[in-house]
Amino acid sequence: xxxxxxxxxxxxxxxxxxxxxxxxxxxxxxxxxxxxxxxxxxxxxxxxxxxxxxxxxxxxxxxxxxxxxxxxxxxxxxxxxxxxxxxxxxxxxxxxxxxxxxxxxxxxxxxxxxxxxxxxxxxxxxxxxxxxxxxxxxxxxxxxxxxxxxxxxxxxxxxxxxxxxxxxxxxxxxxxxxxxxxxxxxxxxxxxxxxxxxxxxxxxxxxxxxxxxxxxxxxxxxxxxxxxxxxxxxxxxxxxxxxxxxxxxxxxxxxxxxxxxxxxxxxxxxxxxxxxxxxxxxxxxxxxxxxxxxxxxxxxxxxxxxxxxxxxxxxxxxxxxxxxxxxxxxxxxxxxxxxxxxxxxxxxxxxxxxxxxxxxxxxxxxxxxxxxxxxxxxxxxxxxxxxxxxxxxxxxxxxxxxxxxxxxxxxxxxxxxxxxxxxxxxxxxxxxxxxxxxxxxxx
Amino acid sequence: xxxxxxxxxxxxxxxxxxxxxxxxxxxxxxxxxxxxxxxxxxxxxxxxxxxxxxxxxxxxxxxxxxxxxxxxxxxxxxxxxxxxxxxxxxxxxxxxxxxxxxxxxxxxxxxxxxxxxxxxxxxxxxxxxxxxxxxxxxxxxxxxxxxxxxxxxxxxxxxxxxxxxxxxxxxxxxxxxxxxxxxxxxxxxxxxxxxxxxxxxxxxxxxxxxxxxxxxxxxxxxxxxxxxxxxxxxxxxxxxxxxxxxxxxxxxxxxxxxxxxxxxxxxxxxxxxxxxxxxxxxxxxxxxxxxxxxxxxxxxxxxxxxxxxxxxxxxxxxxxxxxxxxxxxxxxxxxxxxxxxxxxxxxxxxxxxxxxxxxxxxxxxxxxxxxxxxxxxxxxxxxxxxxxxxxxxxxxxxxxxxxxxxxxxxxxxxxxxxxxxxxxxxxxxxxxxxxxxxxxxxx
Numbered sequence: 098x099x100x101x102x103x104x105x106x107x108x109x110x111x112x113x114x115x116x117x118x119x120x121x122x123x124x125x126x127x128x129x130x131x132x133x134x135x136x137x138x139x140x141x142x143x144x145x146x147x148x149x150x151x152x153x154x155x156x157x158x159x160x161x162x163x164x165x166x167x168x169x170x171x172x173x174x175x176x177x178x179x180x181x182x183x184x185x186x187x188x189x190x191x192x193x194x195x196x197x198x199x200x201x202x203x204x205x206x207x208x209x210x211x212x213x214x215x216x217x218x219x220x221x222x223x224x225x226x227x228x229x230x231x232x233x234x235x236x237x238x239x240x241x242x243x244x245x246x247x248x249x250x251x252x253x254x255x256x257x258x259x260x261x262x263x264x265x266x267x268x269x270x271x272x273x274x275x276x277x278x279x280x281x282x283x284x285x286x287x288x289x290x291x292x293x294x295x296x297x298x299x300x301x302x303x304x305x306x307x308x309x310x311x312x313x314x315x316x317x318x319x320x321x322x323x324x325x326x327x328x329x330x331x332x333x334x335x336x337x338x339x340x341x342x343x344x345x346x347x348x349x350x351x352x353x354x355x356x357x358x359x360x361x362x363x364x365x366x367x368x369x370x371x372x373x374x375x376x377x378x379x380x381x382x383x384x385x386x387x388x389x390x391x392x393x394x395x396x397x398x399x400x401x402x403x404x405x406x407x408x409x410x411x412x413x414x415x416x417x418x419x420x421x422x423x424x425x426x427x428x429x430x431x432x433x434x435x436x437x438x439x440x441x442x443x444x445x446x447x448x449x450x451x452x453x454x455x456x457x458x459x460x461x462x463x464x465x466x467x468x469x470x471x472x473x474x475x476x477x478x479x480x481x482x483x484x485x486x487x488x489x490x491x492x493x494x495x496x497x498x499x500x501x502x503x504x505x506x507x508x509x510x511x512x513x514x515x516x517x518x519x520x521x522x523x524x525x526x527x528x529x530x531x532x533x534x535x536x537x538x539x540x
Numbered sequence: 541x542x543x544x545x546x547x548x549x550x551x552x553x554x555x556x557x558x559x560x561x562x563x564x565x566x567x568x569x570x571x572x573x574x575x576x577x578x579x580x581x582x583x584x585x586x587x588x589x590x591x592x593x594x595x596x597x598x599x600x601x602x603x604x605x606x607x608x609x610x611x612x613x614x615x616x617x618x619x620x621x622x623x624x625x626x627x628x629x630x631x632x633x634x635x636x637x638x639x640x641x642x643x644x645x646x647x648x649x650x651x652x653x654x655x656x657x658x659x660x661x662x663x664x665x666x667x668x669x670x671x672x673x674x675x676x677x678x679x680x681x682x683x684x685x686x687x688x689x690x691x692x693x694x695x696x697x698x699x700x701x702x703x704x705x706x707x708x709x710x711x712x713x714x715x716x717x718x719x720x721x722x723x724x725x726x727x728x729x730x731x732x733x734x735x736x737x738x739x740x741x742x743x744x745x746x747x748x749x750x751x752x753x754x755x756x757x758x759x760x761x762x763x764x765x766x767x768x769x770x771x772x773x774x775x776x777x778x779x780x781x782x783x784x785x786x787x788x789x790x791x792x793x794x795x796x797x798x799x800x801x802x803x804x805x806x807x808x809x810x811x812x813x814x815x816x817x818x819x820x821x822x823x824x825x826x827x828x829x830x831x832x833x834x835x836x837x838x839x840x841x842x843x844x845x846x847x848x849x850x851x852x853x854x855x856x857x858x859x860x861x862x863x864x865x866x867x868x869x870x871x872x873x874x875x876x877x878x879x880x881x882x883x884x885x886x887x888x889x890x891x892x893x894x895x896x897x898x899x900x901x902x903x904x905x906x907x908x909x910x911x912x913x914x915x916x917x918x919x920x921x922x923x924x925x926x927x928x929x930x931x932x933x934x935x936x937x938x939x940x941x942x943x944x945x946x947x948x949x950x951x952x953x954x955x956x957x958x959x960x961x962x963x964x965x966x967x968x969x970x971x972x973x974x975x976x977x978x979x980x981x982x983x
Binding site (some may be wrong): 114118119121125126128129130131229235237238240241243244245246247248249250279315374377388391392394395396398399400403405406408409410412413416417420424428435436438439440475 | 843
């Protein structure tokens, strides 16, 4: 049986788990896939700091001088990039592809922000890039989109793709913990970084939405055009009001195909009906719903992060890549490797501008409880052609500021923004309105 | 771009949808997969009876004389078997493999009952058999088990894999419709056959459980050793009692790996906690939970039947097979095609006998409401070392027959069967006990 040799870059939580699990299950994987994989070299700054466990010690023996040495190593046939970020990882992947060596990566930030450069080099050199672990951790979503559901035009994808935010929102919703406390808990439990901006600002989810939108459209979707809102404005009371109205609030990534008009790609806190299956996804679990024209709605859920779960996805890519490398080896030639199905091309799909996004809205205003206020607000919305579908105003004390919750019918983002600017200027309205979109995802 | 030519056998709901959708999306599929597929010949008894729609007319023009002619046609490189059953379909697949032509099939009955013969021929001839559509319709479960989750040892799989039964149980549970009426509705809506035995007897689910167990173990699991109970004994009142106890009742296929001791494979009505995600899967939807040692719990759900949804799975197999045929063509040789990862081998995994299955139980007895009855029943269970975890007895009239519901702690099937035989002989117990298993699937 042919052995394919790997070069591993990065030995953090995921890199360490890939190294350990691939070695522990080498025989099982060889039996299942008809090819053996072995690490030839490991490059990782952190390696010297690793505890002296068996995997760390074994990896240390394979240590490459640096990333350049990893790619240049003639034994290395396949590069596994688990460094993350857009600096060293980008240079490593590009130089690996230039050397004709295929790449497995979990790096959604890099794919979202530099996808065109990466995929162009990949196609030019006949060296594919696999990235199952870049979205939804251990859930085999990307292969399913590329292969299992290849017969479908995808009309809609939406999902919970950031476990940190979902953990925070779950704690707030189920236990009434404040945003700040839930964030601190997430940090203490290792679910959130010391600088949590990438997660709670929605940017990590936007990276993943960009990758998914690129798969849906078959082109390189421009990350900078993705509409992004994070969860910083969500308060425990919003989760309570949402529940009373029959909804749950989730940070969702949403990709909607507009056919020849391009694609809508957005990340924002979203009220979804309590009966939607994603409403009951709690904690760090990820879940994605895919709507195909043939298959209808298919849902995937599972662990979105964690070393072992993510290593499951990385190893599946490694085995797939290794099968292709081995097949080429059998032929005895040096031909380019075939791209996986539904490869991302170099076109630039049109991303619908934020102003054109239409959805229902949840508004929470802080208003002084006095006669005529609701009428003033309703008339501003009416003038913008925005219908109100329901109103929730907890009993307050006349003359005091109380929350006023409005649910609207469909409105364009632009119209809503302008109406909110007017509402905000009303003397009876205190502080900025809190605004979340409402989606039912009816087919 | 290379064109791969297909021979299609069967032009019913699924066959017709595959023909229509593959032709309608030929360009999209070619772009995504780098290979074109075209039908070279179609063999179907029903073709003459098809309404004269465009697809039917086009298929009629490609009509093969018979199944032998389909395989013998030198243009046909790949056989798509959508006849179903274990007669003509089995002969077709075996003769196709003998001719070195790979096969795509949706035929779970055939794979479950004649898998060893099929897979042996497949390996001998270097002609793979793909069968994504055999379980869970359009949901890309099988590829995910074989490839996306290839790094995992599977500890447990369980799921709703028969849409007909789930439709009936959903109607009974949500609307209080009787079993007989729900079955008639399912037949009227095309979800159940005129002879519904295969579905409601649990045999279709057992075929699928056998396929899944074979993938989990990597060997040919013996269908005849699978423990099967259907849903004929379920009554609306059981669904109500289950709900009051915090459970839902579903027909589940369960595959549990026992490591070197083999595998437990069973299909039966099962009480699961209301909070389990499968409890809220209603109607003809399928859902399967997969527990892997690395990934943890991953759940898949979506349409388990229907022409278009199933065609999505069949077409994904066709494209995968066609890619391999085309790759071989590029090499200009006639080498065997590689088997897909996690191919099913010819070993015979040990299937745990029914008597050894341990689970909690739900018992519904019809008892005469008089003093001492519960004590008698409890003492029989106690003598068999079966603990009672809860009791539900709706208020009745003394001296009349009333339902008595008992939930037990873990008990072996054999011990429970013997205890029930004793309970049944009690004069106060009227009619046969209704017995369902209870599973929490805690990790």
